[in-house]
Amino acid sequence: MSKRDYYDILGVSKSSSADEIKKAYRKMAIKYHPDKNPGDKAAEDKFKEAAEAYEILSSPEKKQRYDQFGHAGVGSSASGGYGGGHMNMDDIFSNFGDIFGGHNPFESFFGGGGGGQQRGGRRVAKGTNLRIKVKLTLEEIAHGAEKKIKVNKLIVCKTCDGSGAKDKSSVSTCGTCGGSGQVRRVTNTILGQMQTASTCPTCNGSGQQITSKCNVCHGDGVVRGEETITINIPAGVSEGMQLSMSGKGNAAPNGGIPGDLIILIEETPHETLKREGNNIVYDLHLSFVDAALGMSIEVPTIDGKAKIKIEPGTQSGKLLRLKGKGLPEVNSYHRGDEIIHINIWTPKALSSEERSTLEKLRESPNFKPQPGKNDKNFFERMKEYFE
Known part of the structure; x- marks a missing residue:
């Protein structure tokens, strides 16, 4: 079964602004949210489909590849993304929490999770993306190329294995949120009591507190280092095209999700x-x-x-x-x-x-x-x- 056009899914055009695309996705996400449509498989599929479309169209690099090559340009081999729409709810809430101000808009009504980068309900930081330039000859462009590139970036601290703690005994459960990474508040309104959740200010959503910091990374869980990365570049790329390698960017503090590596293609002029x-x-x-x-x-x-x-x-x-x-x-x-x-x-x-x-x-x-x-x-x- 062929995939639907991402612009058609969100009801926008190629000329739509980033803000218009964001508003269109938010409208669909609210309409088809699983909490609002319990047990409705069709609504859940539409919710996932809209999230996949927004994941591509909200990224300038992925949107450019999609506009140029269609679905073939943003598959798993090209974008390092979802590669065909195999998304789960944790993926969606963790990647698009900013659409709803950093939290699930339905959790105040249904007590649900979501919001921010999360693992098991806890907020997890994400590392920043890195951009590098790769020069290719016409021969390399014609046949594809494998490049080994040394990248200076933030890497996981080997001393503490990214935890930021001096040792295992130097980590304890956050006393403010009880390890959930969130604090909840109940307020009285004219409609009755409403419950809201926000990131714990003490542990920043990790659910843990470090009592004694690592001597090498000083509690960050990351240090500056160098990594050799193998990049497989497909045949037929062109000047200015950008490729993405998921998880090959800067490491995130305290065992978070690493950022992506963005590769900008440059062509080396041929002699004849x-x-x-x-x-x-x-x-x-x-x-x-x-x-x-x-x-x-x-x-x-x-x-x-x-x-x-x-x-x-x-x-x-x-x-x-x-x-x-x-x-x-x-x-x-x-x-x-x-x-x-x-x-x-x-x-x-x-x-x-x-x-x-x-x-x-x-x-x-x-x-x-x-x-x-x-x-x-x-x-x-x-x-x-x-x-």
């Missing part, structure tokens, strides 16, 4: 080949003699050398196509072509013997330009090849 979308363009310079008599010649491609035949009487500006010798599309078997642009090279200086030979040919009728009606100009040929 130029990229035009998924096509490769090569300028081939021929002498007047070779163009007139015809010849066989080798030309460079991203896969090595290829031999082509130049027909006798080839005109300057002619375009030749090498089918399938271009770049692939991301997550697709389709490849572009290599376009060879013929340029007739005219010598700038002649010897007396060369000049004498050419003077004899100047008046020959066969050497006077005689373009045919069916001969296309340069722009018509370019349009034909790139349509």
Whole structure:
């Protein structure tokens, strides 16, 4: 079964602002919230579907890939995200608590959990994202590449294993919230008593207190360090495209959820080949003699050398196509072509013997330009090849 368009799910357009997308998601989340629709599987599916759509469209990087490649650009291999919508309620509440001000809007009525990054009802911090640039050659873009990158970032403290405590006995249950990570308050309103929950101010939602801090990380659970990360880059990426690796960003304090690693693609210019979308363009310079008599010649491609035949009487500006010798599309078997642009090279200086030979040919009728009606100009040929 094909996946629905994310814009259709939220009822917004591609030109909608981030605020409009957020409001549309909030409206649907409230409408189909499981607490409001107990036992309704269809409502729960719509709730998850809306959360998946918002997870993509609320991220500038993922939204860009989705707009360019559709669902194929934001699958599990591309985004490191939910990869097909296998979301549970903990995922949704932990990632989108900010939509409702950091807590589940229904918990005051139903006493539910949710809100913020949580594990087992406790609030867990999330590490910040990291951005790096990776330079790729055309050959690497054509075939995909594996890069090992050393990244300087916050890593989990090995001394305390990320707990921030000096030892196991230096951690105790928070006395304020009793280990739940939340404090609850009951207020009287004209509608009766209402219960609200907020993050515990003593333990910041962790449910634990450190009585003696680690001597290395001083209670943070993280230290500055270096990690070698292997990045598998799919074939067909382009300049400015961003990829994401979930959990490879900065480590979070006190055993929290690590951030993501955002990879910005940069292309290294090729010595002779130029990229035009998924096509490769090569300028081939021929002498007047070779163009007139015809010849066989080798030309460079991203896969090595290829031999082509130049027909006798080839005109300057002619375009030749090498089918399938271009770049692939991301997550697709389709490849572009290599376009060879013929340029007739005219010598700038002649010897007396060369000049004498050419003077004899100047008046020959066969050497006077005689373009045919069916001969296309340069722009018509370019349009034909790139349509």
